[in-house]
Amino acid sequence: MISKNKLKELSKYKTGKFCDQDDVxxxxxxxxxxxxxxxxxxITTICxxxxxxxxxxxxxxxxxxxxxxxxxxxxxxxxxxxxxxxNKVWMLLKRxxxxxxxxxxxxxxLVLDKIQDPGNMGTIIRICDWFGIRNIVCTPDTANCYNxxxxxxxxxxxxxxxxxxxxxxxxxDQCHNNNIPIYGAVLGGENICNIKLxxxxxxxxxxxxxxxxxxxxxxxxxxxxxxxxxxxTCESLNASVATGIICHEFLSK
Amino acid sequence: MISKNKLKELSKYKTGKFCDQDDVxxxxxxxxxxxxxxxxxxITTICxxxxxxxxxxxxxxxxxxxxxxxxxxxxxxxxxxxxxxxNKVWMLLKRxxxxxxxxxxxxxxLVLDKIQDPGNMGTIIRICDWFGIRNIVCTPDTANCYNxxxxxxxxxxxxxxxxxxxxxxxxxDQCHNNNIPIYGAVLGGENICNIKLxxxxxxxxxxxxxxxxxxxxxxxxxxxxxxxxxxxTCESLNASVATGIICHEFLSK
Numbered sequence: 001m002i003s004k005n006k007l008k009e010l011s012k013y014k015t016g017k018f019c020d021q022d023d024v025x026x027x028x029x030x031x032x033x034x035x036x037x038x039x040x041x042x043i044t045t046i047c048x049x050x051x052x053x054x055x056x057x058x059x060x061x062x063x064x065x066x067x068x069x070x071x072x073x074x075x076x077x078x079x080x081x082x083x084x085x086x087n088k089v090w091m092l093l094k095r096x097x098x099x100x101x102x103x104x105x106x107x108x109x110l111v112l113d114k115i116q117d118p119g120n121m122g123t124i125i126r127i128c129d130w131f132g133i134r135n136i137v138c139t140p141d142t143a144n145c146y147n148x149x150x151x152x153x154x155x156x157x158x159x160x161x162x163x164x165x166x167x168x169x170x171x172x173d174q175c176h177n178n179n180i181p182i183y184g185a186v187l188g189g190e191n192i193c194n195i196k197l198x199x200x201x202x203x204x205x206x207x208x209x210x211x212x213x214x215x216x217x218x219x220x221x222x223x224x225x226x227x228x229x230x231x232x233t234c235e236s237l238n239a240s241v242a243t244g245i246i247c248h249e250f251l252s253k
Numbered sequence: 254m255i256s257k258n259k260l261k262e263l264s265k266y267k268t269g270k271f272c273d274q275d276d277v278x279x280x281x282x283x284x285x286x287x288x289x290x291x292x293x294x295x296i297t298t299i300c301x302x303x304x305x306x307x308x309x310x311x312x313x314x315x316x317x318x319x320x321x322x323x324x325x326x327x328x329x330x331x332x333x334x335x336x337x338x339x340n341k342v343w344m345l346l347k348r349x350x351x352x353x354x355x356x357x358x359x360x361x362x363l364v365l366d367k368i369q370d371p372g373n374m375g376t377i378i379r380i381c382d383w384f385g386i387r388n389i390v391c392t393p394d395t396a397n398c399y400n401x402x403x404x405x406x407x408x409x410x411x412x413x414x415x416x417x418x419x420x421x422x423x424x425x426d427q428c429h430n431n432n433i434p435i436y437g438a439v440l441g442g443e444n445i446c447n448i449k450l451x452x453x454x455x456x457x458x459x460x461x462x463x464x465x466x467x468x469x470x471x472x473x474x475x476x477x478x479x480x481x482x483x484x485x486t487c488e489s490l491n492a493s494v495a496t497g498i499i500c501h502e503f504l505s506k
Contacts, residue, residue, distance in 0.1 A: 132484030231385030
């Protein structure tokens with residue numbers, strides 16, 4: 001059972017303001033809940049239906065003390081959820097942003113230049129998870145990775161990627177100093193199908209949904225690339241689709 | 254100038270119900286507005302700000318009679334828009350669904366098995382536009398291509414693709430009878446990187462976001478494929494990202 005006061009307290013996390021203030025984020029739904037239990041993230045609160053609690057009690061007991069776990073029913077969940085249809089579990093987790101890029105051999109780092117749509121951001125994190133890319137370096141004005149829409153769209157990728165918000169121009173300068181090639185899709189770039197990577201220790205820059213890669217960042221690109229535009233009538237691909245195609249082309253072969 | 258009564262009449266198209274009833278759909282925003290003017294779709298109403306009207310008057314005059322064109326200001330637009338921030342123009346267009354697949358040589362047909370998210374649906378239409386795929390055959394419960402979110406996410410692709418809602422199992426039976434190979438991503442499929450297509454006259458089936466390709470449809474697949482899962486921790490890719498990667502792999506080389 002959960003008290004009305006506790007429900008009221010937790011419902012404030014529907015808005016990003018209190019999540020920012022308390023340095024936490026919300027994870028919802030049965031599948032994402034299990035991912036959270038198996039992650040190395042600290043869970044501060046779990047509200048779950050009885051059946052979900054029973055099915056996952058071993059994982060839950062390992063991860064969180066009983067006084068921070070509440071059994072709820074569907075109408076309790078409706079009071080705290082940000083989803084249209086809540087699904088068995090709602091959790092609060094401590095944010096775990098990294099200050100630095102982690103060493104990862106023979107894998108690219110993805111560099112996001114002002115990706116603004118939370119759906120795109122989450123989908124890009126999911127793509128990194130799929131391709132085993134650990135580091136995502138973002139401009140400070142890229143969508144907040146702890147926005148509930150980003151978390152949901154990442155499909156658990158949020159727990160397995162290392163996301164750094166920083167000045168990407170400085171980061172790309174460091175890449176340059178360390179002889180790490182910097183790839184980015186710009187007008188007149190080389191067809192990605194013709195590029196064979198021997199060393200996958202590269203940076204891949206993905207530009208903003210409507211403006212592409214900003215001029216200052218374009219200057220840092222050492223390898224201009226393009227995805228062939230077969231139809232010829234469409235101006236651009238969605239940012240996350242372009243990310244998926246570039247990662248597949250560079251990493252699947 | 255536009256009358257209050259006219260604004261009230263047009264504001265009903267914020268909900269899908271009246272669009273369905275009148276067999277129309279809404280297009281909004283400066284860029285999509287220009288795409289609509291250049292398309293072969295019939296435009297029944299245009300509400301535009303003075304500057305947008307002036308910039309596009311030649312196209313507008315060719316396409317629609319003056320009595321169906323209204324000059325509006327930003328607060329008028331706010332009354333009829335479904336967007337958070339309306340952008341210069343709002344249009345009503347006649348729907349133009351095709352009953353049949355159009356002949357297109359050496360290009361795939363995309364077959365959508367219950368794609369439900371409007372964002373995914375719009376992004377898939379944009380991908381088809383990018384790769385020059387004309388025909389998209391969908392189950393009747395696939396997202397409505399005239400949903401405003403689909404229209405916006407298609408970035409004009411809605412005007413250049415031929416979308417057919419039908420029984421896809423019957424359609425795939427026809428493909429089979431005409432010796433058209435049917436590709437679909439399923440467990441244990443062949444790595445798409447190892448497939449070289451000589452004839453691109455194929456069908457590519459894309460499955461539902463959470464359930465994948467339904468069992469009845471899976472039985473129709475003649476060529477099972479898979480996108481290599483490099484990371485190994487992530488269960489699946491987003492439906493539109495998977496579509497982009499498959500189309501790129503099959504069509505860009």
